[in-house]
Each structure stands twice: as C-alpha cells, then as structure tokens.
Amino acid sequence: MSEKSVSSRPGEFSLIERYFAPLATSAGAAHLQDDAAVFAPDPGCELVVTKDMLMAGVHFFKTDPPFEVAQKALGVNLSDLAAKGAEPKGYLLGLGLSKDISEEWVAEFCRGLKLVQDQFQIDLLGGDTISCPDGPLLSITAFGQVPTGKVVRRNTAVAGAHLYVTGTIGDAALGLKLRLDEELSAKSGLSAEQRDFLLKRYLLPEPRVEAAQALRDYAVAAMDVSDGLIADLGHMCATSKVRVQLRLDDVPFSAATSALIMADAAFFEAAITGGDDYEILAAVMPQDAHGFEEALQAAGLQCSRIGELLAPDTSEPAIALSLNGKAYALDGAAGFTHF
C-alpha cells in the first residue's frame, strides 16, 4: 500500500528537516532524527497528557490561513492542560496532508506553531506525517506537568462550591455564525471592530495557561469549555454527581456578543450553548473564593461567578437555569458536537 506522492511539495523527510526540526529544540527530540522522543517531568512533578484532533471541514475551514490553524490546533490542547492546572511542556504533532497542500502551507503552519511555542516556552518533541485525502488533519498530543497529586479533575466538583468561568462566553460560536452568514454583521448593526473581534475569537482560541496555578491552588474541579457552556457544565455535573444552579444573568458576554444578542435574542442561547469558547469552568469552595478571584486577577484574567453546585437530587434537573430570578428553560438542543 505504498503511495508515492504526486504533490509538488517536498517529501516527508525534506519537510521535517526544513520546517519541523527547527521547532524541536530539546535534546530529547533528537532533532526529529529518531522515531521517538525522550523526556521526563521535573522532580516532584507528574505528567498531564491530552490529545485533541482537528479535521479540515469539521473543526476548521480548509481555507483558514495555516498560520491561524496551527495556533488553534496547539491552543485547544494547551487549553485542556491549563484546565487541569498543568504547565505546558511540549507536544507531538501528527499531520495528515492532502495532495493539494503546498510547501507554503506547511511553512505558514510551522510559523503559527512557532508563535505559540515562543509564547508558552514549549517545543515540538516529535510526530508523524501521513497522506490524508480529506486533510489537513491535525492530531496533537500535548504534555504538561503538575506537582505530583495536584492535577485538577473534572469529576471532583462538590456540592457547596461556587462555579466560575474565565473570560467571556459565546464569542466563538457567534464568530462562526458571522463567518457563515456574511450579511449578519451589517444586519445586526455590529461595528467592524466587534465583527473582527468575534471572528478572531472563533479562529484563534486563547488558552488560559495563566490560570493553571490559581486552579491548582484553589479549585476543587475544572475543565475547559469546548462543547459549549451548558453541555460542558453537564459533563462536569454528571461525572462529579452534583447539580448546578446557573445564573444566566451572570454569564459574562463581550460587548460584541451583547450587541448581537440585543439585535436578536436568539443569539442568547447560541452563545451559552455554542462551542469553541476555550474558557475555563472552575468549582471553588466558598472559603477559597477570594483567593481564587485575586489569583486570576493577578494573572490578568477576567473571572465571573455564575452559579452554585448543589447536592444530587433526581427529582430536579442536573442544570437549573435562572434569568432575572426566574427559572429559565432552553429552547433548543443544548450543546453541540464535532463528532
């Protein structure tokens, strides 16, 4: 099942040497001249590993600039690590390329990887490149570390904890809507800055790496929001066996998202159920709330208390929503899936 490339782009070994090897600066990566990398967590630490795959046409548009695609692919993995309280260390890259992908695409993609590497002081450890007819496909395994025993889990939320979220919610989902409907921005009276902000929030998630220390120090449970606020909150509650009272009034929206919601109230549910936020949901006990808020503020991150975790009660919904002090029921299906 040998497959000779008919692409005009250089072969795998040339691409590795020219574009990927310069990204692999640690001794354990052996300049990508071997089939495996070697590394170890720092003394007193253990590794946290995560894997997120992105497929053209499913998780990004094939026409998206590779410079941004690379940042997104690496960013969503760093977001997972951050939510676990881990400091990022390095990553492996699996790349599936269709024949039409040019050398220029690879060069720009690697420029995007380099930007994120430099931002978070991580490097490429190794990977694999294959032919993938519907590619590009990106399969990243990211490594972080935490002091041993200090990982922050999703399934350890407890009744009585406050529920927090970083940043603002819904921007990416509405950015995607703007992208799919070119007239939406003008129809909704958005400014050019607001439109660009939302489009960028979809294209370029900002992993909340700066939140890792605060999460380790103060959170009893955490996860990043990738499937939508409501769906991911459902995952936290289900795995932790708690319920949540979520105050929709307190869910943080950007000015641009607020403007869209003002123009059409249907965008409200799109914002709280849409995906790709890459903000962090955290459960924090009341006695740690002040410390948590201060630590996030010191890290330069916005953080909002949006609800309270409650003891399980099968006669009540797992997620109880309120708006203006009244119970609120969602119209549409909660959450979305890339699958």
Next chain:
Amino acid sequence: MSEKSVSSRPGEFSLIERYFAPLATSAGAAHLQDDAAVFAPDPGCELVVTKDMLMAGVHFFKTDPPFEVAQKALGVNLSDLAAKGAEPKGYLLGLGLSKDISEEWVAEFCRGLKLVQDQFQIDLLGGDTISCPDGPLLSITAFGQVPTGKVVRRNTAVAGAHLYVTGTIGDAALGLKLRLDEELSAKSGLSAEQRDFLLKRYLLPEPRVEAAQALRDYAVAAMDVSDGLIADLGHMCATSKVRVQLRLDDVPFSAATSALIMADAAFFEAAITGGDDYEILAAVMPQDAHGFEEALQAAGLQCSRIGELLAPDTSEPAIALSLNGKAYALDGAAGFTHF
C-alpha cells in the same frame, strides 16, 4: 462547524463509556471522564514517546478486520518503543471515524486493542474521537520508559559495529503482494500455510518488545524497519554518519519468502526494499556481540548479523551491498513511502 452525526452508531460519549473506558484501567486515566490523563515514569526512568498514524487506504485496507487493524496500529507504535530499548507503559488513541463505521467495528477494534494491552501489560490513557470522512484514521501516541540516559538512538551507530536484524525480512511486503494479486500464490507454488504466513505478517506486525532489554544492554544504535531494510539502513547511516557493508546472503528470509524468491528472483529486491517488517536493526560493537546474541536468544528472538558499519567515505556509496562475495547493485528504487 458543528456536525451532527447521521450515523446509526452511538455518539462519542456512549462509545467511550461502552468500549474505550474499560480499556483505561490506570488511575491516571480517570475512566476517560476527563480531558487529560496523569502519569509519571517510574523512579530513575524517563519517558520515551512515539506517534504513528495509520490511515485507511494508505496504511491498511478499509476492509481489513478491525480486530487486526487495532493490533497493527498499536503494534507499530510498540515497535518504535522496543527499538529504543523502552518498556511499553500506555497509549493515547486518536480515532477518526467515517459515517459508515458501525458500532460492531468499534467493538471489534477495541477487542484488538485489549489483546495487545493484555499481551504487553499496558493500558489506554486517553484520546479523542472525531469525524473523518475518509477514515478510519488511527493516531496513536505510545509511551514507554527507559532507565534515565539509556535510550537507544538511531543516530549513534559507529564504524566498527556489527549490524544485526531480528526475525525475517520481506514477509510483510510479499504478503501485501499476495493480497493485491490473488493468483500470485498459486502461480508461485506457495503452500496454503506459506501464503497465510505472509498475509499475516503484513496484517499483524509483531513488535519486538522482548528485544528492548538486550538493546539497552548491548546496542550502540537501533531502529525498527518500517520503510524497508535498505531505506531504513540508509536512515541509520545518514543520521549516524557511517557507511555500511551489507551482506545480502545473510539477510534472513522466512521459508515462505524464500519460496517466492525461488519462484521469481524479482521478489528478492521486493523483500529487501519493501516495508512493514517491524523487525529491529541494531548496531552492536564486536565485544558486545556475543552478549547481544545470547540475550536475544534468551528472549526467544531470532537475530542475524548482516553487515558491518564503516567510516564515512564520500567516494563510496553509503550502503555497499554484496551477494556471493560480489558487489550487488539494486535494480529498482530503494525503499517505499507511505507519504
């Protein structure tokens, strides 16, 4: 870019709970209920990580039984670890599924994973599942460990070392030829057992995990043979900056491969340049040769000394071949690529 599944197969979370979570037995995998796994190498050890992706239609046939595809996907990663002298620990699984992949396929695939897990005492640590139109696509990251500093590299071969290879060469490449030409077996006078042996060697590589300790103890350099003996030897020589004198008379062939070569001499070059052997090439200094041979024998592995590594000499070919004491030149293009 939400994509609702139109497949009759259960959704991602159901598949994970039903089929993948039972494979994730370590505490650090958290029953796959989190976005990341936690683990650490044993004290005094460091991690060895490798990533190999397999795409339907490129690395295996879409009609291959999923029970075997799983064993192959995991096996080729364990082969990389073994060649580095590493003991396997666990793995992450990225799975890209096309719509037509059934729940039964997933169940059988997981049965194959379980078989390899049990054989080598490893477990699933985590992963990701996405939609992939041309799938199945398998992206595995495998973790092993070595005593710190003991990894066996590809680029550390030195002049004066003997060159060894485990097992037999060419079986998988000829198994693929049998598969692509149903009449070849009868035409060549192969027995049914010989045909089945070669077909199985293509479908089910056997990672030489048992060789890891001997490689750590005695080899100066090693790699597994996946792109073909000649091509991979070329990689070892190029990265190590040595040449090799390879005695083709000493390359080990199975009875089935020998029978095919007897029937048609063209299969000789197919055997030494074909891929998917997943045997191990090792460079061993003469004073360690006896210990190496005995250790591999004790591990139940066949091992053949097939050449000698030489100092670089730009006036000579990097790979000098001999047959019956005379220089031998390859007819065809050496090596193959999945890329």
